[in-house]
Amino acid sequence: MSGTALRLPWWxxxxxxxxxxxxxxxxATGVVVVLTGENPLDAVTTMVNGAFGSGExxxxxxxxxxxxxFTGLAVAVAFHCGLFNxxxxxxxxxxxxxxxxVCLYLDFLPFWMILPxxxxxxxxxxxxxxxxxxxxxxxxxxxxxxxxxxxNFIAYSLMEFLLVNVLIKPGQMSPETRFFAPNAVLPKMDxxxxxxxIAVAQTPLNLSFVVALACIVLVWLLxxxxxxxxxxxxxxxxxxAAVYAGIAPSGRIVQSMLLSGALAGGVALNEVMGAxxxxxxxxxxxxxxxxxxxxxxxxxHPLGVLIAAILFGALYQGGAELTxxxxxxxxxxxxxxxxxxxxxxxxxxTMLRPALARVLRVGxxxx
Amino acid sequence: MHALDQIIPIMAATIRVAVPLVLAGIAGLFxxxxxxxxxxxxxxxxxxxxxxxxxxxxxxxxxxxLLAAIATSAxxxxxxxxxxxxxxxxxxxxxxxxxxxxxxxxxxxxxxWFAQGGQTxxxxxxxxxxxxxxxLSGLIGQxxxxxxFYTQVLGGQNILVYPTxxxxxxxxWVLGSTRFGLxxxxxxxxxxxxxxxxxxxxxxxYAAVLIAGALCGIAGAYIxxxxxxxxxxDMTGGRGFLALAALVLGKWRPWSTLAGCVLFAALDALxxxxxxxxxxxxxxxxxxxVQMLPYVxxxxxxxxxxxxxxxxxxxGQPYVKDR
Numbered sequence: 001m002s003g004t005a006l007r008l009p010w011w012x013x014x015x016x017x018x019x020x021x022x023x024x025x026x027x028a029t030g031v032v033v034v035l036t037g038e039n040p041l042d043a044v045t046t047m048v049n050g051a052f053g054s055g056e057x058x059x060x061x062x063x064x065x066x067x068x069x070f071t072g073l074a075v076a077v078a079f080h081c082g083l084f085n086x087x088x089x090x091x092x093x094x095x096x097x098x099x100x101x102v103c104l105y106l107d108f109l110p111f112w113m114i115l116p117x118x119x120x121x122x123x124x125x126x127x128x129x130x131x132x133x134x135x136x137x138x139x140x141x142x143x144x145x146x147x148x149x150x151x152n153f154i155a156y157s158l159m160e161f162l163l164v165n166v167l168i169k170p171g172q173m174s175p176e177t178r179f180f181a182p183n184a185v186l187p188k189m190d191x192x193x194x195x196x197x198i199a200v201a202q203t204p205l206n207l208s209f210v211v212a213l214a215c216i217v218l219v220w221l222l223x224x225x226x227x228x229x230x231x232x233x234x235x236x237x238x239x240x241a242a243v244y245a246g247i248a249p250s251g252r253i254v255q256s257m258l259l260s261g262a263l264a265g266g267v268a269l270n271e272v273m274g275a276x277x278x279x280x281x282x283x284x285x286x287x288x289x290x291x292x293x294x295x296x297x298x299x300x301h302p303l304g305v306l307i308a309a310i311l312f313g314a315l316y317q318g319g320a321e322l323t324x325x326x327x328x329x330x331x332x333x334x335x336x337x338x339x340x341x342x343x344x345x346x347x348x349x350t351m352l353r354p355a356l357a358r359v360l361r362v363g364x365x366x367x
Numbered sequence: 368m369h370a371l372d373q374i375i376p377i378m379a380a381t382i383r384v385a386v387p388l389v390l391a392g393i394a395g396l397f398x399x400x401x402x403x404x405x406x407x408x409x410x411x412x413x414x415x416x417x418x419x420x421x422x423x424x425x426x427x428x429x430x431x432x433l434l435a436a437i438a439t440s441a442x443x444x445x446x447x448x449x450x451x452x453x454x455x456x457x458x459x460x461x462x463x464x465x466x467x468x469x470x471x472x473x474x475x476x477x478x479x480w481f482a483q484g485g486q487t488x489x490x491x492x493x494x495x496x497x498x499x500x501x502x503l504s505g506l507i508g509q510x511x512x513x514x515x516f517y518t519q520v521l522g523g524q525n526i527l528v529y530p531t532x533x534x535x536x537x538x539x540w541v542l543g544s545t546r547f548g549l550x551x552x553x554x555x556x557x558x559x560x561x562x563x564x565x566x567x568x569x570x571x572x573y574a575a576v577l578i579a580g581a582l583c584g585i586a587g588a589y590i591x592x593x594x595x596x597x598x599x600x601d602m603t604g605g606r607g608f609l610a611l612a613a614l615v616l617g618k619w620r621p622w623s624t625l626a627g628c629v630l631f632a633a634l635d636a637l638x639x640x641x642x643x644x645x646x647x648x649x650x651x652x653x654x655x656x657v658q659m660l661p662y663v664x665x666x667x668x669x670x671x672x673x674x675x676x677x678x679x680x681x682x683g684q685p686y687v688k689d690r
Contacts, residue, residue: 032472032475032476035476035479036475036476036478036479036480037479038479084457084459084460086406086459086463132666133666136666136669136670140669140670140671141671142666142669142670142671143669143678145404145406145459146611146612146615146665146669147666147669149406149608149611150608150612150662150663150665150666151662151666153605153608153659153662154659154662154663154666157655157656157658157659158655158659160655161653161655161656164655165653289463289467292460292463293467296460328478328479329475329479330474330475330478330479330485332470332471332472332474332475332478332485333471333475334471335467335470335471335474335475336467336468336470336471336472336475337471338467338468338471339464339465339466339467339468339469339470339471339472340464340468342460342463342464342467342468343450343461343464343465343468346456346457346460346461346463346464347450347451347454347456347457347460347461347464348450348454348456349456350454350455350456351454351456
């Protein structure tokens with residue numbers, strides 16, 4: 001019996017089942033910890049302490065979460081239109097170019113003018129890079145999974161070329177640009193809160209976190225409270241029904257990829273203009289792929305994405321903390337956990353449904 | 368003679384680079400021809416590479432390492448099958464999960480078990496696949512042109528190279544002329560028809576993902592115990608995706624997939640040699656552009672501007688029996 005043919009109460013489908021799947025992923029990770037010879041319960045304690053136990057820990061957790069909100073939303077928006085965007089990584093990378101160009105060459109402007117320009121630059125470059133696979137899917141039927149995978153590798157080579165040959169700061173070896181001028185760098189959260197008299201620990205957490213929160217609200221409004229968002233979901237649910245309803249799927253496909261790429265561009269804001277203050281090689285460091293786990297765990301809902309992003313931010317920060325206390329455990333454990341979360345909450349999302357239905361004594365549909 | 372001195376090493380390097388691509392490409396061919404999309408080739412190869420290096424370094428036997436690689440990667444193949452076939456989950460999501468899981472898992476276990484920065488201990492020559500010296504090399508090696516070709520391109524390769532290239536005609540024969548192969552292809556085009564004929568869709572697809580897993584394991588073992596001498600972080604370096612590109616470029620056919628793999632390998636061998644070379648009138652060759660060429664070619668082909676790549680009809684769709 002296929003799992004989807006059963007009807008479960010809404011709270012079982014939207015809350016209980018994802019939590020159970022997450023639990024399975026955590027249990028599997030616990031097995032990995034046992035394989036490394038450490039105690040999984042000690043590891044959990046250390047991670048929770050590292051992520052939330054101090055102001056610094058919370059700052060780092062939210063800083064990592066910022067990237068994951070952006071990429072999680074990017075993947076989720078594309079999912080709503082029935083597209084699997086594996087290319088958020090490459091889109092964020094190319095968006096870094098847009099942000100860096102503004103910050104490098106328009107730094108004679110005051111900060112309040114650079115900020116919107118840099119946001120626009122990142123969004124434009126990210127959206128533009130996502131539009132290519134989007135357009136090819138819509139007009140030529142090229143499968144978006146393959147094209148976005150290929151686009152990632154093209155982005156790696158392209159950005160490497162630009163950084164090594166064009167954008168590199170003259171007279172240095174490592175392929176990165178010069179530092180941006182102080183008026184072209186996002187203010188850190190500790191400086192901003194310090195200005196209004198609230199003292200917090202010094203972390204890379206910066207203004208882009210606020211932008212990320214704004215994006216959550218905007219995406220929620222767009223997807224669930226506009227005509228356009230509705231048409232997007234119709235295309236995602238059934239392209240043929242969309243055609244009958246007078247919605248052109250190809251237009252929505254391109255538009256959702258534009259929005260997806262623009263959101264992925266937020267990573268460039270947080271990393272390039274925020275944490276680093278310069279463009280450097282491979283700065284998205286896998287956050288585009290983490291976005292897949294975040295979107296799947298958050299069930300493609302902006303609120304779910306927020307919760308999942310903070311959880312993953314905490315895992316990143318807690319994982320970094322683990323290394324100090326338990327030398328046998330590395331931050332890569334969190335990467336493995338990401339894979340397991342994608343496996344259990346994505347690929348095996350409905351595995352527990354029949355069992356859950358039996359426990360809750362819900363019969364098959366129509367019975 | 369000067370041009371020949373350049374060409375022979377490039378040809379030899381092309382073959383060396385092509386081996387894991389061909390293995391993974393044929394792996395993907397079996398899986399996708401049966402209707403199971405496999406973007407997890409990369410992860411399976413990486414798992415194989417780790418298992419081979421770890422076991423070879425512990426036991427000192429390169430063959431046990433190869434066996435471990437095949438077993439590990441086959442288990443991942445079955446896991447992919449469980450998600451895609453039994454649980455009818457999303458095939459792309461499952462592949463992505465395998466890639467990310469293995470990237471993290473190999474480093475986590477490598478660091479904990481060997482404490483060498485995530486690498487496995489460097490393998491001595493006895494625990495690696497060494498080069499094969501073909502018979503009469505000393506004699507034929509004296510012959511101009513043919514000699515270097517015989518000793519460096521045909522010979523001078525390790526033992527895994529030969530079965531890899533023999534695999535292509537084998538896959539062509541199996542998929543094109545055997546009952547099993549025809550059924551694999553049928554189940555990728557129209558599983559309902561196969562089911563109606565009383566043949567198990569589930570069994571055929573599991574067989575296909577198992578074959579894919581085993582072949583990826585060999586590819587991984589080649590990378591860590593023949594090309595390299597131990598496991599290094601993410602050492603497959605996107606080869607699984609390159610193989611996927613070759614598969615698309617080869618339109619899901621064995622010989623043209625081989626051609627795609629060899630083309631990409633030649634580009635790679637060329638790119639290394641072109642580093643810093645000044646072309647008159649053009650300046651230095653940007654190696655990055657040579658590197659991105661395979662991916663650009665794949666997108667152009669998928670877009671249907673040059674030819675058209677049409678995947679097996681039922682690929683990506685779990686099979687649900689009608690009742």
